[in-house]
Amino acid sequence: MLKGAIIGCGFFAANHLAAWRLIDGAETVAVCDTDRARAEAAAAATDGATVFTDAATMLATAELDFVDVITTAPSHRPLVELAARHRVPVICQKPFAPTMEDAQAMVDACASAGVPLMVHENFRWQSPLMAVKKVIEAGEIGEPSYARIQFRHAYDIYTNQPYLKTEPQLAIMDLGIHLLDLARYLMGEATRLHCRTQRINPDVAGEDCVTILLDHAGGAVSLVDFSFFTKLEPDPFPQTLVRIEGTRGTVELLAGYRMRVSGPGWSREEDVEPAVPPFGAKPWHNIQESVVNIQRHWVECLRAGSEPATSGADNLKTIDLVFKAYQSAETGRAL
Ligand SMILES: NC(=O)c1ccc[n+]([C@@H]2O[C@H](COP(=O)([O-])OP(=O)(O)OC[C@H]3O[C@@H](n4cnc5c(N)ncnc54)[C@H](O)[C@@H]3O)[C@@H](O)[C@H]2O)c1
Incomplete structure (x- = not known):
């Protein structure tokens, strides 16, 4: 079972969390948000995930097979680079980055650390x-x-x-x-x-x-x-x-x-x-189904060692x- 963590427990994270529960072969073992109440609410939707309010502490202490970053764009680069430093494969929500420089830096950091990077481009x-x-x-x-x-x-x-x-x-x-x-x-x-x-x-x-x-x-x-x-x-x-x-x-x-x-x-x-x-629930089912599909694809790619369709490099x-x-x-x- 792959052990995953989410960073960012806001509006859209509820879909990621629910999708992870449906996918065989992955479980959410840790959740992180700078807002503790949000992290605790997210943990309640898991089978006892550990709550963190600091991503660096989570990466330093939790044993993780991947992290799923569900924050808005300005925080993506530091969080993806943090995951790369810990050699933990990482999913990053869209928009991937506020600048091309940030996007390229994240792709380079993951490539040199040898960790897979997928942009959660679900459409x-x-x-x-x-x-x-x-x-x-x-x-x-x-x-x-x-x-x-x-x-x-x-x-x-x-x-x-x-x-x-x-x-x-x-x-x-x-x-x-x-x-x-x-x-x-x-x-x-x-x-x-x-x-x-x-x-x-x-x-x-x-x-x-x-x-x-x-x-x-x-x-x-x-x-x-x-x-x-x-x-x-x-x-x-x-x-x-x-x-x-x-x-x-x-x-x-x-x-x-x-x-x-x-x-x-x-x-x-x-x-x-x-x-x-x-x-x-309708009318969101179309988006929600795609979240399950892309996260399942991620698990299959990690298992097979293959590049995700919407890898960081592709998303550039x-x-x-x-x-x-x-x-x-x-x-x-x-x-
Ligand atoms: N693909 C889709 O269909 C779809 C739909 C909605 C949103 N999104 C994307 O999802 C991302 C998140 O959107 P949202 O509406 O859930 O935002 P949100 O503001 O509701 O949630 C983001 C959460 O991240 C937390 N956060 C920010 N920086 C952090 C950090 N460094 N460490 C830990 N937690 C941190 C915030 O406290 C907040 O709770 C956005 O980039 C948005 O574009 C995608």
Whole structure:
């Protein structure tokens, strides 16, 4: 049984903890938060994990096979470097880092310590999006040439994550990062992007509506657009809607988790709605299921000694697109 510890016991940690309980071969033996009450509440959701309020003390005293960092980005680098110094494999939540320099430093620290590093980039582990990928890989739509990846809603994200309201870099850093990763996952590496941002909601500091055009190696293009201020009914939150056109047909992931694959004179439709995990609830089941999937993948990778799909090194390419998107929006130039 792999012994894991979590660092950061806030809003999203509840999903990680519940997922760890479902996964064979791993258990949470320690929890850490600088806020003791939060750490104690998290420990109550485990089979007697030891409570820590200081990550350095935990790494120095607990016997761990991995740590799972679930704090916000500014604390990622010191925590990941701490794990690397102790030669403990580490998972790090997204956004991986507030700067490219921090992201590269974490990848380098883990590489030189010889420890695996995975970014908890869970969107590509949502089963509806994996179903779309399968259609592409099976060649059903031919060679993809165009993608639209969309996530527009007006769900109140600020109650659970109040820190988002004051973030000067909001939607690209928080959500666009997932969608840019999906663009890479579904369409291959991006070679150029052009980004436009808007701040529609007057109550938030950062951009909350974003439109990004990407070029991909091989000539395909994708449009990634997302918004935290789209008023419509029914609100599709938290579904990612996708349309990918290829030389033979089109695959669409439509609201209500309906996947439609069609071409001239033919079509088929599949219900790809994920099951609600035992700890989960709608409409979050889609995200919650992906948390179980990515954490299970981590355990399998540790066992096999293989590199996680969203390793730190892989995620450098996603976070690079995030920083380029901000730069493009600021300068008005394609990069
Ligand atoms: N993938 C997803 O679907 C998804 C959804 C929500 C949040 N997230 C990400 O998860 C991360 C955490 O978000 P959250 O909403 O849970 O934040 P949060 O503020 O609710 O929780 C973070 C916790 O970390 C603790 N912490 C901070 N620095 C620490 C340190 N050095 N040592 C120990 N504890 C420390 C804080 O006290 C806090 O309790 C964010 O980066 C966010 O983007 C991902």
